[in-house]
Every structure is written in structure tokens, then in C-alpha cells.
Amino acid sequence: MAHEAGSSDGADPEGPAREPDPGSAGTGTSWHPRLVEGEVRVVGHRWSRRVHEVKAFLSRSRVPYRWFDLDTDADARAMAQRTQPSGSVGDPVVLFPDGSSLVNPDVRTVAEKLGLETTPDSRFYDLIIIGGGPAGLAASIYAGSEGLRTVVVEQEVPGGQASYSARVENYPGFPDGLSGSDLARRTVEQAERFGVEIIVTRRATRLRADAADRFVTLDDETELASRAVLLALGVGFRWLEAPGCPQLVGSGIYYGAAIAEATACRDQEIFILGGGNSAAQAALLLAQYATHVTILALEPTIEETMSQYLVDRIRRTQNITVRTRSTVVAAEGDGHLEHITIQDVETGATERVAANSLFVFIGATPRTDWLGGAIARDDRGFVIAETQCADGHARIPGWSLDRAPFELETSLPGVFVAGDVRRGSVKRIASAVGEGAMAIRSIHQYRRTVRAPAPSYATASRAPDSRG
Numbered sequence: 001m002a003h004e005a006g007s008s009d010g011a012d013p014e015g016p017a018r019e020p021d022p023g024s025a026g027t028g029t030s031w032h033p034r035l036v037e038g039e040v041r042v043v044g045h046r047w048s049r050r051v052h053e054v055k056a057f058l059s060r061s062r063v064p065y066r067w068f069d070l071d072t073d074a075d076a077r078a079m080a081q082r083t084q085p086s087g088s089v090g091d092p093v094v095l096f097p098d099g100s101s102l103v104n105p106d107v108r109t110v111a112e113k114l115g116l117e118t119t120p121d122s123r124f125y126d127l128i129i130i131g132g133g134p135a136g137l138a139a140s141i142y143a144g145s146e147g148l149r150t151v152v153v154e155q156e157v158p159g160g161q162a163s164y165s166a167r168v169e170n171y172p173g174f175p176d177g178l179s180g181s182d183l184a185r186r187t188v189e190q191a192e193r194f195g196v197e198i199i200v201t202r203r204a205t206r207l208r209a210d211a212a213d214r215f216v217t218l219d220d221e222t223e224l225a226s227r228a229v230l231l232a233l234g235v236g237f238r239w240l241e242a243p244g245c246p247q248l249v250g251s252g253i254y255y256g257a258a259i260a261e262a263t264a265c266r267d268q269e270i271f272i273l274g275g276g277n278s279a280a281q282a283a284l285l286l287a288q289y290a291t292h293v294t295i296l297a298l299e300p301t302i303e304e305t306m307s308q309y310l311v312d313r314i315r316r317t318q319n320i321t322v323r324t325r326s327t328v329v330a331a332e333g334d335g336h337l338e339h340i341t342i343q344d345v346e347t348g349a350t351e352r353v354a355a356n357s358l359f360v361f362i363g364a365t366p367r368t369d370w371l372g373g374a375i376a377r378d379d380r381g382f383v384i385a386e387t388q389c390a391d392g393h394a395r396i397p398g399w400s401l402d403r404a405p406f407e408l409e410t411s412l413p414g415v416f417v418a419g420d421v422r423r424g425s426v427k428r429i430a431s432a433v434g435e436g437a438m439a440i441r442s443i444h445q446y447r448r449t450v451r452a453p454a455p456s457y458a459t460a461s462r463a464p465d466s467r468g
Helices: 049-060 074-083 107-113 134-145 160-164 180-193 277-286 308-316 429-447
Strands: 002-004 040-044 065-069 093-095 101-103 127-130 150-153 197-199 204-210 213-218 223-226 229-231 235-237 253-255 269-273 292-296 320-323 326-332 339-344 350-354 357-360 364-366 415-417
Touching (some): 040 049, 040 074, 049 065, 049 180, 065 074, 101 107, 127 223, 134 160, 134 180, 160 180, 180 197, 269 326, 277 292, 292 326
Parallel strands (some): 040 065, 229 415, 269 357
Antiparallel strands (some): 093 101, 204 213, 213 223, 326 339, 339 350
16 A cells, blocks of 8 residues: 555645645646656655655655555565565665666655755855755845855755644745645745755754855865855754653654654554644644544643644544643654653653654754854854853953944854844744844845955856846
8 A cells, every 4th residue: 555645635624734745736846846757656664764764855845755665565565676686675765757766765865866956066155054944045035136146055955844844824924824845845946046056965064264264064075165154054853862762763753754654643543742833733634644642741731832723723623632741751662662651740650551653842952063162152052143142241252353243143253143043033934034034134244344255256156146
């Protein structure tokens, strides 16, 4: 039996519609639609971590795909045998519409096969943006439209954590809502119209300054140079470190992957840890497939951390149960999740229950360790900007300029920050977009204070000026 990447049948008329097949609207729904005509087929075991990674990547990228379970599907075994003539059919296989296939590929290899950019076209840019979430993509649109040669370096796929959302309903301009991945796809298309270069599955590993130049090193040791850098890294999921949990990630324990795993949860007992909006959206989606969904929330009531419209839908959904003042303290399973231990945080009492899957939404953490001492950060790793950098005497540690920092400028002149990774930011898509736009204004101010670009910058090929 083949499993679609989401299904468009049977939506709750009062709740969010099921996420459709990524790309199901036709060839205009992917970043490079000419290369993803037809369905990609993913063949692999239900509990394979690599299968989960590939499915999540394709889902967030809105590439149409269909998953075939090696454990239950005779067609899947036949397909695997054709691509692995040695007789070993345990490894995941990804089959493409052109007849080619990849055995046990990592996400970057899949991205390259689909024609997504994983290597920068140049070494010199007017602006390097690290992170392709709402803040980074919005900034790239304004930078590109104002004639700056801009590259966005994204370590996963564009969209940030919002791309995991089955339904975004409170973003202005979309009264019917849309999926997070669709919002990301629209924003990427807009950025690319202005000549923005978007690199996926690449991590920044180092940031350094040399006079007026700023250098960013990528995970393949490629070094990019610019006069200005924008840190729009967003945040990553905070992991559940309870005993047994790290080993089962991708094999029953998932972070933000409700869309990719929804159809695999059909007729199962599902648990969601977390009481925020992301947890609620995941619960409403999964409840359309699972026998039962249980939300485990630390708070006394979910009203404390969840938007009211989501609370109302949760209360109306008969196969969703909410257990407050609860957390998960252990997970067990032979090759995949089979049981979790739930603890009442008030009494300390524990209960061991059977569980097919656990989706974790317990907060976020900044991914800034790679910055080292180059940029001032707080004790949690969030980047400090402008006047927040000052000590009690209004001086910025290490700041060598007479002027005060520009808005959203970090402790290193010419390096700016926007979005969720900034200390004190409002964790909303709209506010991240606003900060991205604000950062470009400050970057223009900064560029006027530094000397003219060196010849290597001036001679690099530039995107056309698309000012409107």
C-alpha cells in the first residue's frame, strides 16, 4: 500500500483542512517545477530514520511524493529489489520521475538530484543572509529588489519552523489560511524574482571579520565574502533529553514532522508533548488519521499557552484528550517507540503507557554555537543587538567605532540580526518579516559608512537592479 504525503480528502469543516499532497496543485508549486514533474517515490521501512528525514524534507519543500512501506507493501519490496540487485532490500530507496534512483541518500543528495541549489554561484556578495526563515526571506526580498546581490544560506529548507505548520491562519492577508510550506514557497518565488540566490542544506560554520570585509565559512569549507551579514538563523526544536528519547528520534519520536508522518499514524495511539500553538496544530492534523491523540502539557490549562481559536477546536475534537501538568520522563522501544512514561509534575506519580508515536513541541533553542566569540550572545545563545550590547556605561564590549550601532546591528559592526534568534524578539511570523525589512534599512546605512567595494566585489556578476 502506498501512502500519500498528506491527503486532501475529508476535512473538518470547522477545523484546518488536511495538508494536501505537496505540489498537488500542479507544476507551479515547487521552487524548480521543471525538475519535479510527477511523483517522487520513497521506499523504506516505517521506522527508518533516513526515510523520515527524506519524507520531512520533501514535505517541507512541497515536492510531490509517495511513500511505500517495505514492511507491509509487496510493491515496495519489488521496487527495492529492482534498484538493489544484490538482494539486500533494507536500505531506503528514492525513485525519481526520470527513472533514476538513489539508495540510502542523505537529504543534500536528494536536494541536488531535484535541482535545488546547494552550492553558491559566487564567492562575493553585497549581502549574505544566514537563515531562510520568514526574517531571512523577507530581508532577501527587500535587498534583492533594491539592487543588492544577495545570497541566503539555509541549513535545511526555506521557511524555518513555520514550514512545519499544517495551517497558518493568523498571518495577515490569507483569511482562509495556508500551510507553512506553501507560505515559504510563495516567499521563495518572490525572492528569486529579484535575483536572490538561495542555497539549501548548507550550514554556516564560522564568521570572521577582516577590516571592512565579513567572511562566512560553510560546512564544505567554502568561504563567502561580503560587506554585510544578516543573522536570521531562527531557532531549532528543543530536544527531549529523557532516557530513551534521543535514540528513538525519527523512529517514533518526531520534532515538527506532523505533516510528513500523518498518514503513517492512521489508526494509532499518538501523543503530543507541548501546549503551544504548534502542538495544537499538529494535534488537529493527526486527529484526522489517528485513533486517538493525547496532548501532554506542563501548564495547568492549555489556555495559558495556546491561541483561543485552537483551544476551541481542540475541545470540540472528540478523539483528542488533554492531560495538563504532565510531561514525558522516559521512552522505550525495540527499534521504534513502543512505550512512554508520563509523569504528573505536581504529584510526581508516573504511568507507563503504550505509544506508537510521540511528537515533541517543548520550545526552541537558538542554533548559534558556531558563532563562538565573534558575536555577543546571552546565556541562552540568543544574539544581542544594538543598545542591548551596551554595558552599564553604555559601551559595547569590543566595539571600536565612534558611532552607536545601527538598529539590529550586533556587537560586530556590519553584522545584523533579525527574527527569532534575536534576544527579546516576538516569536511571530509577521514580526520576523518586519525585522527582516528593518534590517535592510540598517544595512544600507552601514554600507554608506564603509569604503567602496574592492575590485573583486565590483567585478563580480550582479543581479539586475529591480527597484520598483
